[in-house]
Amino acid sequence: MDLHEYQAKRLLKDNSIRVPEGDVADSPERAEQVANQLPSESWMVKAQILSGGRGQGHFKGDEMKSGVRPAATPEHVSTHARSMLGRSLITAQTGQDGLPVREVYIEQAMAPSQELSLSLVLDEANKTLMLLLSAHGGVAMEEMAKKQPLSVAKLPVSILHGVDQQLLADTIDGYQLGEKASNSFKTLIGHAIELVKNNDLTLLEINPVGIVNDECIALDAKITVDDNSLFRQAEIRAIDEQSDRVGSRRRASKDGFNFIQMNGDIACMTVGAGLSMATLDSLVQFSGNPANFLDLPPDSKVNRVTSALELLLSNPQIKCLLINVFGGGIMRCDTVSDAIQVVNRLNPIKVPMVVRLAGTNAKLANRRLKEGVPGIVLASNLSEAAKLAAHLAATPQDLPSASESDDGWLKKIIHKVSH
Amino acid sequence: MSILVDKSTRVICQGITGSQASFYTERAISFGTQMVGGVRPGKGGTSHLGLPVFDDVSTAMAQTGATASVIFVPKENAANAIIEAIDAEMPLIICITEHMPVLDMVKVSELLKNSRSRLLGPNTPGVITPEQCRIGIMPAEIFKRGNIGIISRSSTLTYEAAWQTTDAGLGQSTCVGIGGDPIHGLGFVDCLEMFDQDEETKAVVVIGEIGGSEEERASAYLANGNYSKPVLAYIAGQHAPLDTRMGHASAIIKSGSGDAVSKKKALSSAGVKVIESPVEIGSSVRKALA
Secondary structure, eight states, X not given: OEEOHHHHHHHHHHTTOOOOOEEEESSHHHHHHHHHHSSOSSXXXXXXXXXXXXXXXEETTBTTOOSEEEXXXXXXXXXXXXXXXXXXXXXXXXXXXXXXXXXXXXXXXXXXXXEEEEEEEEETTTTEEEEEEXXXXXXXXXXXXXXXXXXXXXXXXXXXXXXXXXXXXHHHHTTOOOHHHHHHHHHHHHHHHHHHHHHTEEEEEEEEEEEETTEEEEOOOEEEEOGGGGGGOHHHHHHHHHHHHHTOSOOTTTTSSEEEEOSSSEEEEEESHHHHHHHHHHHHHTTOOBOEEEEEOTTOOHHHHHHHHHHHHTXXXXXXXXXXXXXXXXXXXXXXXXXXXXXXXXXXXXXOEEEEEEETTHHHHHHHHHHHSTTOEEESSHHHHHHHHHHHHHOGGGSOOTTSOHHHHHHHHHHHHHO | OOSSOOTTOEEEEETTTSHHHHHXXXXXXXXXXXXXXXXXTTOTTOEETTEEEESSHHHHHHHHOOOEEEEOOOHHHHHHHHHHHHHTTOSEEEEOOOSOOHHHHHHHHHHHHTSSOEEXXXXXXXXXXXXTEEEESOOGGGOOEEEEEEEESOHHHHHHHHHHHHHTTOOEEEEEEOOSSSSOSSOHHHHHHHHHHOTTOOEEEEEEESSSSHHHHHHHHHTTSOOSSOEEEEEEOTTSOOOOOOOXXXXXXXXXXXXXXXXXXXXXXXXXXXXXXXXXXXXHHHHHHO
C-alpha cells in the first residue's frame, strides 16, 4: 500500500524526522486558509497522487502546468489549488490518462543550501534491507544514478544489528557536508531505519533531503507499507481507512482476489497467480485476446468465486469466458463448478464458456457441469482450453448444436483449430 | 534417490491442531509420509490424529527424531514458529503460511545464515517425492514416480508441470515449490545444485515468472556449462500487463531485469531450453530426453 506525500510526511514527523510545515486541502478555500495559517512568506502547492515525477508532469489538457508549483501569496495558493483539484495529472509513471487529483498539499517553501537523498529498500536477492545514499537530490540524483551508478552508496541494514556505523560514517564524510549537517543526516538515517522497522515499510524514499541551516529536512517522501503487516499497524490502518473514504486509493484486492482489466474479449478466471499468467500466455499463443487477469486465492469459497464470475460477466466486451482451475491444496474443483451453476441459475450466462478443471475433485465437478449447464464446453487440458476459447471468441457460430454429441463436436473443432 | 525428502524423512507439524493442518496431516499420513508428531504450545502430552503433540519443537525433535517440520501457523506467528525450528536445529523447515510480513522474512533470513536449517517457503505448496514423502498441500494424484525434477515459484504451475510430465509418461523424482514471496528460503540455485547431485533425476524443469531475480541467478549459476543434465524453463507472465512500476530506488537495484523477455534471454544464453508455451511443458521435456 502506497501512502500519499502528506500521509508519509505525517508519519515522518511522528517519528522525529523534520519536514516542512504543511497541511492537506480538498478545496481552493481550504488551501488558502492553510497557507494563511502556515508561518511562511512563500508556499508550495503539491498535487496528491500516488505517482512519482509530479514536478515534471502536466495536467490533462494543459501542457504547461506542473503538479508541484511555488506560490508567492495565499491567493496564488488558492488559484493553483483550483486548477489542480478535480483534474488529472499525467506523469512519466501514470500512463496517458493520468491520475485524478482529489487533494493538494500546501507547505512552507524551503530554500535548501544543498540536496541529498536516501532510500531504504528491500533487496530481494540478498534477502536484506538496503540503505541507498546519494550526495545528490531530486532529479539530479536520478540522472547521476543513471550516469554513474557508483554515485549511489549501498549499505546493507541488518534487522537485528542495524547498519555498520563505520561504513555509514565513511560514506557521509565523503559528502563533505560539515560536521553539523553530517550529524543531522546521520540522525535522520537512524530515525528512518527505525521507522521502516517499526511500521513494516517496504520502501521509504526521501528525495530530496534538503539542508537548511545545517539541518536535514525531508522535502519529499515516498512510502510503501507491506499490506501483509496491516494486522499489527493500527496507525497505517487508520490512514488506509481515511484514504478509502476520500476514494483516493485504488484497492486491487478489495473483493479478495486480484483483478486487472485488459483490452481483449476473452474473460479469464484462474486460481493462483502463476497459472493465471500462464493462461493469458497460452491464449495469446492461439491468437486470443484476454479481457483481464483474475487470480483467485486457493482458499476461496463459492461466494467469492461467484462474485468474481459476476464481475467478469458484467464486462460488455466479452465474447467468451475461460475458466482454468487446477484444484490442489484447499481449492477443490467442485467449489468452482458450484459457483458457475449458481451464477448461471440466477442469470443465464450468454457467452460461450470453456472450462478446464483438473486436480482435486475435477471428475465430480465436470460431471455436475455437464449435467447442470447446457452448452458448457469442458476441455481436458490447458492447450485445448486455450485453443477452444480463442476459437469461440472469434467464431461464436461454432458452438455445439443440441443434436451433436459433445465428443464429436470437440473432435471436430479441435481438428478445425489445429489446421 | 530424490532431493530434500524421501521415505526416511520423519515429519512433525507445527500448529497441528488447526483445521488446515489437520486436513493435510491426515492426507500426508494416508499418502505414506512418516508423520511422527505435532507441536502446539499448551497441548503438550495430548494426541491428535493419533500423533503425539508437544509444547515445543525441540522436545518434539528429541522425542520423535523428526528431521523435517511443516508449518501451518497463521501469518501473525509464522516467523516465531520458523525461528523456534531454527533454534531447535531442525534440518528442513517447510512454511506453508501465506501473506507473512516481508520484514519478518528478512529477520528469518538473517537467522538462517549461520544455522543448521534449510527453509522452504513461505507461501509454498511444499515438496513431494512421489510414492515416498509428501509435505505440504500438493494434490497427490497428479504425481508419478519418475526422473524429472521440478522447481517452481508458483503452486498451481507446479501442478500443471507435474501433470503434463505425468501425462507424457515421464513422472517426477522430486517437485519443489520455492514459494511466491519476494523473500524466501531455498531458491532455484539451491534446488538445481541438489538435482545435479541426484542420480535419479535425468532432467530439471524450472518454472519461473516475471519479477524478482531467481531466474537471473539460476542463469548465472548454469552459465559455466558444467551442469550435468538438461534444464528446461518456462517463464509465466509473457503477456501479463506490466503497469506496476517500482519506486526509483528499487528500480536502481533491479534495472535491466524482471520482465519475461530478459529472463528468457538470460536462461537461454546459459544453455537452458526455454519452453515458449505453458501447454508444451510435457512434450518439451520428452523431446529433450529423446
